Amino acid sequence: MNFIASVFNLIESDVSIFYGVPSTYRILLKYPDRFKRSFAKVRTAASAGGGMDKAIVKEMKELVPGLEILPMYGQTEATARLAYLPAEDVDEFVDTIGKAIPGVTLDVFDSDCNPAEINTTGELVAAGDNIMLGYLDDEIATEKKIINGWLHTGDLAQKLPNGYIRLLGRKDDxxxxxxxxxxxxxxxxxxxxxxxxxxxxxxxxxxxxxxxxxxxxxxxxxxxxxxxxxxxxx
CATH class of the missing domain: 3.30.300.30 (ANL, C-terminal domain)
Structure with missing residues (x-):
C-alpha cells in the first residue's frame, strides 16, 4: 500500500494531467474513496501501453464525473505516439485507438501492401516525421520494418467507417x-x-x-x- 499511497499523494499535489497504463488505473480503482478524492482536481487521465476497457472507463467516470479520459496508442519506433481517442468518444469507441495524431498518417494494409477495405483485417502502418529513420546498424531489420516510407507496426487492425482504427492483436500472435x-x-x-x-x-x-x-x-x-x-x- 506504501507505493499506492505515494501515487495518490503525487496526484493530489496539484496534478492536472495523469499518465498511466491500464493496469495502473485498475490498481488505483481498488481504492475508490481515495481515487475519487485524489482525482477530483485532475483534468485529464491519459492512458497508453495497452487498451482501456469499458469497465475501467465506467468506474472512473462514476467516481469522477468531470474527468477527461484520453486513451493513446504508439510505438517506440514512432517516438511513442501515433493515435489518440478523443475524450468525447471514449464511451462508444473505447475498443479502438481512435485516429492519428496531427502530422501522422495511419492506414491498414493487406498482405500485398495495398490499403485494406473498411472492416477488413490487415496490418496497421504509419507514416510521418516522427517515424524513426531506422534501427542503428541493422539495415535488415530496418528494411523489414519500414517499407516505401511506411512503418509496419506488426499490429493487426481494421478501419472503421468513421475513420477510427480497431486493433485486433499482433501478427505474430x-x-x-x-x-x-x-x-x-x-x-x-x-x-x-x-x-x-x-x-x-x-x-x-x-x-x-x-x-x-x-x-x-x-x-x-x-x-x-x-x-x-x-x-x-x-
Whole structure:
C-alpha cells in the first residue's frame, strides 16, 4: 500500500494531467474513496501501453464525473505516439485507438501492401516525421520494418467507417489451427464483453487431430467471484 499511497499523494499535489497504463488505473480503482478524492482536481487521465476497457472507463467516470479520459496508442519506433481517442468518444469507441495524431498518417494494409477495405483485417502502418529513420546498424531489420516510407507496426487492425482504427492483436500472435489462422486477441475481446468476465486469456494447446487447438483461461468479474465458493474459482 506504501507505493499506492505515494501515487495518490503525487496526484493530489496539484496534478492536472495523469499518465498511466491500464493496469495502473485498475490498481488505483481498488481504492475508490481515495481515487475519487485524489482525482477530483485532475483534468485529464491519459492512458497508453495497452487498451482501456469499458469497465475501467465506467468506474472512473462514476467516481469522477468531470474527468477527461484520453486513451493513446504508439510505438517506440514512432517516438511513442501515433493515435489518440478523443475524450468525447471514449464511451462508444473505447475498443479502438481512435485516429492519428496531427502530422501522422495511419492506414491498414493487406498482405500485398495495398490499403485494406473498411472492416477488413490487415496490418496497421504509419507514416510521418516522427517515424524513426531506422534501427542503428541493422539495415535488415530496418528494411523489414519500414517499407516505401511506411512503418509496419506488426499490429493487426481494421478501419472503421468513421475513420477510427480497431486493433485486433499482433501478427505474430496468430495461432494456426488446421488451415485456419486464429487471432486469440479477437476471441478474448468478444468474451470479455460478457459482464460476468473480468479477463480472458487464449492460449494454444496440443491437439491430436488438428495439431493445435485453443484453451481459455477465464477470470470472473469481481461480482461473480463474490457469489461463488473459493474452491471453484480459477
Amino acid at each position: 496468430l495461432i494456426k489451427i488446421g488451415d485456419h489462422r486464429v487471432n486469440p486477441r479477437e476471441i478474448e475481446r468478444n468474451i470479455e464483453e460478457n459482464t460476468e468476465v473480468s479477463k480472458v486469456f487464449v492460449v494454444p494447446v496440443p491437439h491430436e487431430l488438428m495439431g493445435t487447438a485453443i484453451s481459455l483461461l477465464v477470470i470472473p468479474s469481481e461480482r461473480n467471484r463474490n457469489r461463488k465458493s473459493v474452491f471453484v474459482l480459477p
